[in-house]
Amino acid sequence: MLGQRWSLPNQAIHTQHAHPWVQLSYAAEGVLMVDTPHARFVAPPNRAVWIPPGLTHGVQCATGTQIRSLYIAPAAIPPRPCEVVHISPLLRELILAFSHFEEEYNEAGAEGRLVSVLLDRLAMAPACALMLPWPADKKLAGICHYLAEHPDCRRPMQHFSRQLGVSDKTLGRYFVRDTGMNFRQWRQRARLLAALPLLEKRQRITDVALECGYDSLSAFIAAFSQLLGCTPGDFMSRKEHRADNK
The missing domain is CATH 2.60.120.280 (Regulatory protein AraC)
Structure with a gap:
């Protein structure tokens, strides 16, 4: 080792x-x-x-x-x-x-x-659960990589289904088939993972929520708490605790 x-x-x-x-x-x-x-x-x-x-x-x-x-x-x-x-x-x-x-x-x-x-x-x-699955389908993967790199994107699912020339129902089926998540779940996971480096840099929680595509601060806090087991404020407080205990 x-x-x-x-x-x-x-x-x-x-x-x-x-x-x-x-x-x-x-x-x-x-x-x-x-x-x-x-x-x-x-x-x-x-x-x-x-x-x-x-x-x-x-x-x-x-x-x-x-x-x-x-x-x-x-x-x-x-x-x-x-x-x-x-x-x-x-x-x-x-x-x-x-x-x-x-x-x-x-x-x-x-x-x-x-x-x-x-x-x-x-x-x-x-x-x-801090992982984001990539689809095997190349066209779907292109959408996913775009959303992962642009967490502030607010385009609805219909925009991407039209881009692929399929129905919303079909695109939703593709997401579940290739990632195990529906479109909304996958995009929310991408947004929350994108928020972690921003919070670690001690950016304002409200600014992070907006930068990661959330219109509501309360919705961001609720989703973050469900995935991480702590609020964004607690996450930032732990950084201060680590600094105090070096």
Whole structure:
């Protein structure tokens, strides 16, 4: 098992690549985004992205993001799909401690025992729904990539069904078939994931709601709370708490 600590600018690791080991990408500060051919995974500081071996992916993050990347031999931990996982306070401290180990750490001593606990905790880390599936259909994927990059877009579903030359009912069926979500659910997920980096930068919640396509602040807070388990204000307060405990 290997560990690495990086502070990376936005463009540094977006190039698509794959490797033979499990990678856990965790942002101690900032929000990171992992794109695969099938989905986008977004991890704020109390989450991480589990990337299985052999999966083509690219990682993006805002300037100032501090990434702790763990590289794990596949035989050392049970397999799981690419997904965002919850990082408990204990697991966070284990990751931060391990990131300072030398590459050739003492597996038979205290460092090896810490790694054993870390691997056990990682295997039990629950998955989170902070992912956005990409459709296999190229035309539908084009719409989805546009909406993901333009979360403030308020064009109705009818605009996109006309663009594809199909009925609203057919487009809705395409979304469910290819993403497991209907159009409204998929676009709401895209908007909420786009809001995370903006909140991490401490932009005003009202401005973030508008920038992510919400006309109602209360609707944004309700949707955010349902997905993240906390309000946007609580999310920003946790950033202050992390800063106070450095």
